[in-house]
Amino acid sequence: MNSLQVVDEGFSQVPLIDISALVSGKGDRLKVASEIGQACRECGFFYIVGHGVDEGLQQRLEQLSRQFFAQDLATKMAIPMALGGKAWRGYFPVGGELTSGKPDIKEGIYFGAELGNDHPLVQANTPMHGANLFPENIPLFRETVLEYMEAMTQLGHILMASIALSLRLEASYFAERYTSDPLTLFRIFNYPPDLSPADGKNRWGVGEHTDYGVLTILKQDNSGGLQVKSRSRWVAAPPIPGSFVCNIGDMLDRMTRGLYRSTPHRVQNISGCDRLSFPFFFDPNFDVEVKPIPLDGVITKDDRTERWDQSSVHDFQGTYGDYVLGKVSKVFPELRRTVLETTQ
Template identity: 40%
Template sequence: MSADVHSYLKATETDIESIPVIDISKLIDGTDKQGVADEIGRVCESLGFLYIVNHGVDKDLIKRVKDMTERFFNLPFEEKQKLNIVNSGQTLRGYIPMFGENVDPEHTKDFKECFDLAEDESDISPFFGPNQMPENWPEFKDTMEAYHQAMVELANKLIGAISLSLGLPHDYFYNKQKHPISIQRILHYPPQEGSITREKIGIGEHTDYGFLTILSQDDVGGLQVKNRSGEWISAPPIEGSFIVNIGDLVQTYTNDRYVSTYHRVINISGKERYSYPFFMDMDFDAVVEPVATCVSEDNPSKYAAYKCGEHKYRRFVESYEHLKEEKIA
């Protein structure tokens, strides 16, 4: 059965000029951090989405994550439900079943299932605490936590580049990341058939809540990005690449010089789609406000200061029913 996609959900096929590909090898090895930073900055001004290649993340680790992601989502539903994110309260770790999270709840039910983890910790507070992991599967835990750590290290390099692109010291944002919020997510999007409208798609249109997202995706496709002209364009898989996009925090820090970009997923491939986004933020109590290099007499600050964690938690409350009765500890 083929899919009949509503016109609002259709996207223009992308070429390389639409979403640029940046070789970050000279950022990784330190030979030209500023040059790569300037490239990233130009894309953040024009779109906020880019592909990165030569990123240095181990290919075998990526493959293991992809293999285990498929195995995890093929577990019986009862096994996955034992790890339901509701069990973790404000820590927000574990399994999210179909329609358990909706990022655009006024318009869309998200046709996806997820699993979230981060650094395993004993102290519990919003976004921090122990991971929930499948029983008797230590390889899953070890691999996912190793991948999370690899993403933290890559994100730190990219965040340093964003600092440089703004005329700030390389470590400017590191000072706000002594104990940052981070989430490693794995995702499963079943294929959709028949009549497809905005009411139910893989994930509804949204901006990301935090600072930076690093996405690995399989070869199925389905990611769409809204460009500065208001057109939806496709973001197809490129082998060996990650997709990087900036989030709400960067838009605030840069006083709208860099803008957090809307995106969504619609899987009409006829195949199961899997993806592996990593989200990097600041410390929970880090103050978010426009930086000095993005404010002037002609361009005054557009934002009042707010705390990173409180902003992110409010966005999660909009998506998760079980948080609506809880208060931040």
């Protein structure tokens, strides 16, 4: 077996990959897997086209989301995250979410897999599991969001099988160990225009951060503003028609001992209009322990000096639930008691 080598050079743009062979089952899957593997090593981000997700569904999702965010604050606050409680669902206003302790210039709604009160995980009082909160005054919002989440979940399984192949593992590697019942989280964010930086300093819709799990699949509107951190500079990841932006998270970085990079990114909306963003997080099962994969020739290196938070994902021990709950309290400090302390 040939050794897998880390490519340590900076990148100047996010690569674009046609995954139609993965979706159709026809064509060279290994070629696509190789392209994805190269992107994960060099960039941690890649665009995908040929994904097969219905364009009409995406358009309905965007239209309904704009309708929701156009409402006054009191109406949107009918479904606050405080009401979602331990399930970690609902709406938060601009400034209600923190990144590195600083308020983001965005508002949003949090969703997850729709689970009833009779579900075993809900009955067990498991954090981040339960029913979603949907605006009752916008017809088809609920149905559209759940249909989109189902499409993203299926796409997540397809992409993780390809990522497994890119690591010279069986296509079923992640499904068998981590994602047969994935933790799926979906956000709809609205970034209001930020045309006047305070005190001459840049302000961020969301500041520099990495994602927590294994894979994020992002739908952008046409406003732009996403930036990805290369070794020596920030690289724009503008919207490309018909595409999604994918990036790997901390747990895949940990599993691959840093071979595949959980790359920092941020958003600044200077478009002059509202920016909609639809990140879908395809993550390990809440209760599974995340362990490094034995990869030939790959040695874990200390990544603290390179990471935005000066901490290493390779030091973490425990389940994915342990990891993500540790992050929750920093993103929404006011929910710490509801989400964390009541589960102790």
